[in-house]
Amino acid sequence: MKIAIVGSGALGLYYGALLQRGGHEVHFLLRSDYDAIMSNGLTVHSVNGDFYVPSVSGHKTSDTIGVVDLVVVGLKTFANNYMQNLIQPLIAADTQILTLQNGLGNEELLADLFGPERVLGGVAFLCSNRGEPGHVHHLGAGRIIIGGYQQFDTMRLKRIASVFSSSGVECTTTDDLKKTRWEKLVWNIPFNGLCALLQQTVDQLLMAPGCRKLVRDLMIEVITAANAQNLNEAISENYADRMLEFTDGMGVYKPSMQVDREEGRELETQAIFRIPLEYGRQQMVSMPRTEMLVVLLEQGKSILPT
Amino acid sequence: MKIAIVGSGALGLYYGALLQRGGHEVHFLLRSDYDAIMSNGLTVHSVNGDFYVPSVSGHKTSDTIGVVDLVVVGLKTFANNYMQNLIQPLIAADTQILTLQNGLGNEELLADLFGPERVLGGVAFLCSNRGEPGHVHHLGAGRIIIGGYQQFDTMRLKRIASVFSSSGVECTTTDDLKKTRWEKLVWNIPFNGLCALLQQTVDQLLMAPGCRKLVRDLMIEVITAANAQNLNEAISENYADRMLEFTDGMGVYKPSMQVDREEGRELETQAIFRIPLEYGRQQMVSMPRTEMLVVLLEQGKSILPT
Numbered sequence: 097m098k099i100a101i102v103g104s105g106a107l108g109l110y111y112g113a114l115l116q117r118g119g120h121e122v123h124f125l126l127r128s129d130y131d132a133i134m135s136n137g138l139t140v141h142s143v144n145g146d147f148y149v150p151s152v153s154g155h156k157t158s159d160t161i162g163v164v165d166l167v168v169v170g171l172k173t174f175a176n177n178y179m180q181n182l183i184q185p186l187i188a189a190d191t192q193i194l195t196l197q198n199g200l201g202n203e204e205l206l207a208d209l210f211g212p213e214r215v216l217g218g219v220a221f222l223c224s225n226r227g228e229p230g231h232v233h234h235l236g237a238g239r240i241i242i243g244g245y246q247q248f249d250t251m252r253l254k255r256i257a258s259v260f261s262s263s264g265v266e267c268t269t270t271d272d273l274k275k276t277r278w279e280k281l282v283w284n285i286p287f288n289g290l291c292a293l294l295q296q297t298v299d300q301l302l303m304a305p306g307c308r309k310l311v312r313d314l315m316i317e318v319i320t321a322a323n324a325q326n327l328n329e330a331i332s333e334n335y336a337d338r339m340l341e342f343t344d345g346m347g348v349y350k351p352s353m354q355v356d357r358e359e360g361r362e363l364e365t366q367a368i369f370r371i372p373l374e375y376g377r378q379q380m381v382s383m384p385r386t387e388m389l390v391v392l393l394e395q396g397k398s399i400l401p402t
Numbered sequence: 403m404k405i406a407i408v409g410s411g412a413l414g415l416y417y418g419a420l421l422q423r424g425g426h427e428v429h430f431l432l433r434s435d436y437d438a439i440m441s442n443g444l445t446v447h448s449v450n451g452d453f454y455v456p457s458v459s460g461h462k463t464s465d466t467i468g469v470v471d472l473v474v475v476g477l478k479t480f481a482n483n484y485m486q487n488l489i490q491p492l493i494a495a496d497t498q499i500l501t502l503q504n505g506l507g508n509e510e511l512l513a514d515l516f517g518p519e520r521v522l523g524g525v526a527f528l529c530s531n532r533g534e535p536g537h538v539h540h541l542g543a544g545r546i547i548i549g550g551y552q553q554f555d556t557m558r559l560k561r562i563a564s565v566f567s568s569s570g571v572e573c574t575t576t577d578d579l580k581k582t583r584w585e586k587l588v589w590n591i592p593f594n595g596l597c598a599l600l601q602q603t604v605d606q607l608l609m610a611p612g613c614r615k616l617v618r619d620l621m622i623e624v625i626t627a628a629n630a631q632n633l634n635e636a637i638s639e640n641y642a643d644r645m646l647e648f649t650d651g652m653g654v655y656k657p658s659m660q661v662d663r664e665e666g667r668e669l670e671t672q673a674i675f676r677i678p679l680e681y682g683r684q685q686m687v688s689m690p691r692t693e694m695l696v697v698l699l700e701q702g703k704s705i706l707p708t
Contacts, residue, residue: 294702306697313690384619384690391612392698396600 097259100164100186106224108170109232113140113149118263123161126154132229142234163188169195173367180209196220199367200277203245217273218242219280223349239266243273278322283339284368286314288353289389298349312336317383321376365390403565404470406492412530414476415538419446419455424569429467432460438535448540469494475501479673486515502526505673506583509551523579524548525586529655545572549579584628589645590674592620594659595695604655618642623689627682671696
């Protein structure tokens with residue numbers, strides 16, 4: 097299968113490398129890593145065993161990639177206004193688009209731009225960070241759950257899942273992508289937000305009882321808002337406790353938003369906070385802690401440690 | 403009147419200097435400023451006009467002060483465990499104790515230690531910071547409201563108020579000290595907390611609409627908790643808007659807790675946050691933002707900018 101990776105950060109590089117190793121024709125749209133990867137290839141330092149991809153098809157624009165079977169979108173959501181230009185040259189009649197981006201609103205945007213019938217979404221439970229140019233660090237997990245944005249042919253969905261699973265990525269399908277998205281937010285809202293705000297890793301938050309309780313209180317707010325969104329099946333409060341235990345197992349981990357803030361980049365506050373808050377508000381669900389957290393993140397913009 | 407100032411920070415030095423200028427016999431219990439003040443006196447840089455107190459009665463222990471008519475307590479509340487030793491030598495049968503400290507719990511502690519009948523509390527609406535040793539900066543306001551911890555003879559209360567007002571401090575009395583304390587918290591909780599957390603001045607918080615709304619939401623939480631405490635008269639929601647306007651007039655101001663954090667000192671989280679939260683909890687008032695704020699302040703202890 098011919099696959100384009102749009103947004104080659106830690107997530108795009110990691111899954112792209114696995115897909116290429118799995119035998120697919122993978123093209124990477126690159127920016128900062130272009131020179132390093134074209135000269136020296138791509139190295140994945142993985143808890144499952146390091147590997148090296150010597151020959152990478154890297155591109156500076158989508159035009160040189162041409163049309164593909166599958167576009168995997170890993171862009172930071174604050175760059176979504178570039179989506180149209182980056183993806184348009186890749187689209188033929190049968191091209192499918194899978195966004196693995198954070199938060200809410202990405203499928204909607206892709207559907208508006210390229211038609212809803214070709215849009216899939218997925219959430220990745222992946223701990224990874226970029227290293228030196230041309231290096232990506234896979235620190236743990238990596239499972240993906242994918243689903244159609246709208247009603248989606250089951251066989252087609254399973255075929256795309258098998259592209260990942262045959263490449264060594266655990267990939268399951270869901271018929272309730274909305275629920276899966278919100279479940280991911282149950283993790284992302286507290287951990288991305290608090291780690292970025294306090295510049296502390298997940299284990300530092302969880303070891304302090306007061307802060308662990310705050311994490312759980314935030315999770316319950318997100319679950320309450322999620323369950324007001326007309327999901328096929330409600331998310332239970334136990335899910336919060338399972339996520340706390342799952343995160344205990346991560347050890348010293350910096351979520352992507354913590355890294356973004358540390359490096360002075362923009363934060364994905366719109367997709368991870370503002371759109372979920374708006375969906376909550378529309379259903380009259382009060383999310384005071386979530387709202388306070390994003391206000392503090394936005395307000396703290398000017399006081400980055402330098 | 404013979405007066406001892408216990409806790410000669412920005413507040414203690416400022417009011418002590420005014421009382422001495424007003425003709426009272428004032429003794430200051432000093433620590434870090436002792437050498438500077440004994441050599442060079444005390445300089446007040448005030449928006450109402452600078453003045454200089456050349457000869458200050460400074461002490462390193464309360465024993466050399468002896469018994470006094472009035473003890474004015476300006477200690478940081480995290481030093482309250484020193485109160486007994488610091489104040490005991492100053493107490494005679496008729497000595498009165500006025501605490502101008504922040505938050506809740508101070509009158510209770512003084513009453514336990516020295517008897518409730520001699521305890522008064524006051525809140526100071528004062529913008530002041532310490533400068534170099536021996537210098538204090540009065541940046542604005544300065545009004546005091548005082549009241550008895552318990553039922554208190556009105557004439558006696560008015561006499562103490564007149565000690566201040568005849569020395570140039572606007573001082574009024576209240577028969578509902580509890581309400582006055584909570585009204586001060588309506589300011590202290592959002593501004594001390596957020597300014598310390600974000601290391602931003604009050605004007606920086608107020609100029610951002612999202613953060614201004616968060617300040618107001620915190621104020622409403624405090625007002626709701628206050629009104630569950632059996633006050634003589636409820637605090638209206640308008641009080642929040644009046645405090646916002648009052649603070650707009652302060653310009654670039656660092657609340658004391660912001661300065662404490664900046665200088666790596668302990669924070670007054672117990673008196674300003676934890677005790678009010680506990681009083682709220684006892685009346686089943688939920689204060690999610692207030693609780694989140696103190697958790698973030700406590701959690702952030704380890705990540706002070708250095």
